[in-house]
Structure formats: C-alpha cells, structure tokens
Amino acid sequence: MFPKKIVPPINLLPFKKGGLAKNAAITVHITNLLQKQRFMIRLCKALMLYGAPTHRLEDYMKTTSQVLEIDGQFLYLPGCMIISFDTNSTTSDGAELQLVKCGQGVNLWKLHKVYKIYKAVIHDLISVDEANNEIDSILVEQNLYNKYLAVLFYGLASSMVTPFAFGGDWVNIPISFCIGICVGILQFL
Template identity: 60%
Template structure:
C-alpha cells in the first residue's frame, strides 16, 4: 500500500510503502475521516485521535467473509444484464461463477499470502475456462461473453483508478502514477488469464463456443432495478453501513444515467463518456461533502466502480483474448496472427488507460467546479 504525506510548510511530500494487505472498509474510512476533521478543527488532541484510530482498527468488519462471498455472486449477477447485455440465464451462471471468485478472494487469498500475488490471473483463468465450458453446452443459451465479464466485473481495478486519480489531483505524482500504472498492468493480467483459460478449454474441446455477444437481452427498463442493486451490493462488500448506502446509491445511479445516454450519443468513445459520468459523480460527491459535511470519497466509490465495467463493456476489450485463444489452439504462426494476438492482448490495457483518463479528467473538473479556490480547512478530495 502506498501512502503519501504532504508537508504544507516545506511544500514537499513523502511517499511511504506499507507492506500489508490492502483493502477497503467504507465505514472505518468514515470514522477515521470524522476523527481527522475533529483534529483539524482543534476539537480533539492528537493523543485522543491515536487512541480512537487504534480502537477503529481493532473493530471487526461489519459483514463476515461468507456474507461477502454471497454478495459477490449477487453483484456479478446484477452487473451482467446492464453492463454486458446478458439475459436471465446468464445472471444465474454469473452468480455461480462469481461466488467461486468471491471464495478465492475472501477466503483462499486471505489465508495465503503467496496465492494473493497470483489471485487475479488464477481467477480470470477459472472464470474464462468455466464460462466457455458452460457456453459450449448445446442449446443452453448461456452467453460466454456476458458470463465471463460479469463474473470478473468486481475485480476490475476501479478502486485503484480512483485512488490514482485523487493522488494525481493532490499533486502526489509518484503515488498516483504508480497506482495508474499498476491498474494497467493489473488489467493485462486479467486479459492474459482470460486468454489462457479460453485456450485451455479450446484445446480440450474443439467445438468450444466463440460467441462473445448475446442473442437475447433483458429489457432496458430492468436497469432501474439492476443498477441500484449492484451499487448496494458493492457498498456492502466494501463494508459500508446502511446509513451510508442511500447517498452512495443515488450518486452511482446518476453517474450511470449519464454513462448510458452519453454512450448512446457518443458511441465507442470510452474516455469521453467516463469523463462526463465522473464529472457528475464528482459534483454530487463534493456537494455532499460541502453541504452535509460527509466524506466525498466514500460516497463516490460505488459510482466509480459502476463506471469501470461500463467503460470496458463499451469496447468489449475484456474478451479480446478469445481470438488469441483460438489462434493458440489452432497453432497459427503467421505474421498476421502474431500481430492480431499482440493487439488483442493489449486492447484491455488500452481500454483501462482510456477509462482512467476519463475518470481523472472528470474528477478534476468537478472539483474545480465545486471548489474553484480550493479548501482552506481540510484536505481536498483525498484519501
């Protein structure tokens, strides 16, 4: 975990690398921010603040791991229809495979530090292999593309991108650039795992499906249910308290509305739609912080998490490795195949760069809109 400490007197910053398991707990983040504001306004001493932070760290999570695993499957099923055009059958398969990914993340990786280093690759391999196997069942109507993307939606680097954007905005160039670069490499890991999993099943079963688009779709009107449900599930997975959820859900839904309608008008423009949605999310989050004195970052996180799968889905780059998998299985060695393999492997990373740029620009513009002269008493929009 990378932490940047700024010194206003010397106008310098110090970056510390903390070796620990990085996670996100929205309720504890809210409590720490409350203590931070009390210290800034001289309502609490530093010693009392240290004791309060120690007490917060000693608290148990609001929801145990097995609940998070079930919520993981629930969110995977909710994101499948509105982001990846899946139908009702694909929602069920995404719930099953997403629950398996949740077990790997919340149970297996928490018990093994060695496995946590390769969690992304192994999860994408398992999801791609199982998704292609289920999609290859004759007359099953299971869409390989929607199932795989929906099951992997929650491990896309949305939180890393948001942290990197906020670090860059607060002039912490080193920490922000490292996070952004890590998000891109993380995306390439996922793309490699999808390619490898699809290639393994294609090698075992020569009639494996190659369809990455779904023939049947759920009515768009159901998005009024799926998007709020996905936002609520995301908030609960990240240990948000029920009192925080209404604001998070409202901001997330507003951001998705902007993404949906701007995507209809500006097709294949991921960075532009992401920037517009992030601008609205940032404005609402900053107004929430300015008027109701809440924490803008925690309120915006589910909204940013919704933007990342939407941006990836607009380019279908997460499944670009299927073509590479077919070429690997068929032992193609032509120069055209090698060029296509390289471009398809890099397309997911390029899409994440576009999403990162769009979110960063949108958040910058929203902060400038709400705080044109900055904040004097507390930090601006940072973690």
C-alpha cells in the same frame, strides 16, 4: 447608490492552496512531538489500508503535518508511503525516516470513520492522543459484515450487473452469480 467600502471575499476553503493552511495550527489540544508523529503514521496506515484515494494521500499527510506543526515530507509509492520527519530534538542528524507499508484494500465503513477522525484533528476538535486511541480501535475491530455475507454480496453484485453491462439473458444470471461467489471466496482466502 454604490457601496462606499468594498469588503474582500472570505475564503471558505481554508485548507486549499492559497488559503489559510499556512496559519492553521492546533491551539486547544497540545501534545508532544512523538505522539504527533505516531498519529501521522497510524493515520497513513489506516488510510492506505481502507482504500483512501491514492492521489490524495500525500495531500492528507501534508495538511495534517501543517496543522500539527511538524516538518515532514511525504512520498507515496504503490503499497507504501515514505515519511521523513525533520526534527532536531528526536535524532542527532535532524531527520527521521519512516516507511509505512501495508496491504491495500477497500473498506468504506472504516475509511469513513478514519476520515472523521482526520477531520476532527485538523479542526482541533479532539486531541492527538484521543485520535491515536480511536484509530487503534478501528484497526482492531471487526468488519461491518462477516465473510459469508460478503461472499454472498459478491455473487449478487455479479448477477445484477450481467444484464446491464454485458447484455446477458436470464440464463447468464445464475452463471454470473456462481462466478461472483468464486471471486468472493478467492478474495477471503
């Protein structure tokens, strides 16, 4: 009637606290230490540049360093990330400090692409060299929408939210459209 053997539950979230993150490592794509550090710096820059949640940046970097088997500490301050790589082979004192500073913005299309690369490296689907090349191509490619269309979207979003958020009438919608256009123009100056 009762099962004789009790099987412990399987941890389906291996990268959460208390999971298999300590045992996770790259086994298929092996690269050198400097390429791994370059990937982590580029990943950090791309995540900051395209609007990753700031409360998750340190966790992304810690998980990446654990999987890539790099000893590192990370400190996020608004607008910059301080990365300390603890290595005995690259410098004489055993620690290398990097400051990643870039302007923050929101570009959800590029953030999605960067996050897919992050997940592919974490799960060892692509090598660090390939990921470096893909992040470099994302950093230099054009935005999904051109500036003129984005300014138009600012105006449309401003005018569509007016009746619901502020109780505006039909008279207020064109005024809020013009204000949204002005905000969009100021965004791209």
